[in-house]
Amino acid sequence: MQDHYTPTGKHLTIADRRLIERWKQEGKSNREIAGLLGKAPQTINNEMKRGLVLQQVRKGKFEKLYRADRAQEVYEINRKNSRKAVSLTKKVKETIVHYIKLKWSPEMISKRKVNVPQSTIYYWMDKGYLGLTKADRLYPRKGKSPKKTASPNFMPVGKSIEERPEAITQRLEAGHYEIDTVVQTRAKAPCFLTLTDRKTRYEIIRYLPSKTAQAVNEALSSILQEYQITSITADNGAEFARLSEIFSEEKIYYAHPYCSWERGSNENHNRLIRRFLPKGKTRATRKLATQIEWWINNYPKRILNYKTPREIVFSG
The missing domain is CATH 1.10.10 (Arc Repressor Mutant, subunit A)
Known part of the structure; x- marks a missing residue:
């Protein structure tokens, strides 16, 4: 060293x-x-x-x-x-502001829409040159919350993620999904069921009238009629405790408690959903679920070499 x-x-x-x-x-x-x-x-x-x-x-x-x-x-x-001088022309400003309002990040705007470094876009935002402020950033900074740990007596409701085949872990084939729910408030209220393909990052979003195992299974049954899903990786929430009633128990894997990174693709997409459904806002609807699903599947991603999940799925 x-x-x-x-x-x-x-x-x-x-x-x-x-x-x-x-x-x-x-x-x-x-x-x-x-x-x-x-x-x-x-x-x-x-x-x-x-x-x-x-x-x-x-x-x-x-x-x-x-x-x-x-x-x-x-x-x-x-x-x-x-240091290449970059001018903030009227056209560049209008383009950046347009896509910021469409919930695009400065990185994606830089890579796909304007020939301006993302750091410059952040600089222009901070200085007020775009008519935007730090409050317009997609993810306002927050303080860190205390780290949670699982009970020593914890038992998973099904097969542990440790038993998941290496082919799934290595993202070698499409069809292996991570699943979660995105809630609005702590109170019992409608929410979204989200599934993310580990390889292509293709997203499926469904509106749930409530965060219950029954609602999850009803929505998933409908999804299975439209999509080929080979395996599911879930967390240990009560809403996923009965997945085996409609899906092969051998193909369901449960992550460790408080280890959201084990479902990293799905968590990243949930973060994108928060651009449209901030915590505490009761605006979840079926129409919004459809709109966000379309937006995510047509949004460029660095991990996909700045292609969209839809481009990856339908180019193959």
Whole structure:
């Protein structure tokens, strides 16, 4: 393990480079210089390449030597070329605002709609150049809640996720879904049943009149008539305790308690749903479920090389 590292934004200065030049003339190694400056050895290695110049050391003999002035000159040129000026034109502004209102993230807008870095879009939002504020971000930052742990006497309602075949875990084929519910409030109220294909990230959303095992099974029975579902990975909520009544018990796997990352694809999609159904808002309807399902399946994803789940499913 290295003893030193170069913190983000802490670039070498001309003073650092003059010290490097002097120490190299004294015969110090790159690693020794890294230790003296508190930098990573690779930083010094890169710096040496940047500042090499061919000089005559005696008649008829030339050597490549490190020179601080040359290194500083190359550094300044590289810094200038690395920053491409981006103008906020009326057309760019209108495009960004349009897709922000359609619940697109700055990353997807940057990748699919405008030739502007996502960091620049965030900067424009923060500075008010787009007429938007931090409050318009899709996920306002919140404080961390205490971590929950399962009871030592906990018993899963079915087969553990540990028994799930490797082919499902590795996402080698479509048809293996993660399932969950997205609620509105703590009170008994309508909610959404969500299923996400682990491989294609294709999403299925159904409106539930209540968060009960009976409502889940009725909706899932209808889904099974439309879609080929090979396996289901669920959490240990009571609403999923009776899945085996309508689906093969051998193909149902239950994640560990409070381990939402074991159903990561579904959880990420639930997060997308929150763009339209924030917690505490009682607006769940069948029409909204259909609209959100269409939106998610036509929304580009980084994991799919910025293609949409619909493009992946129907291109094959």
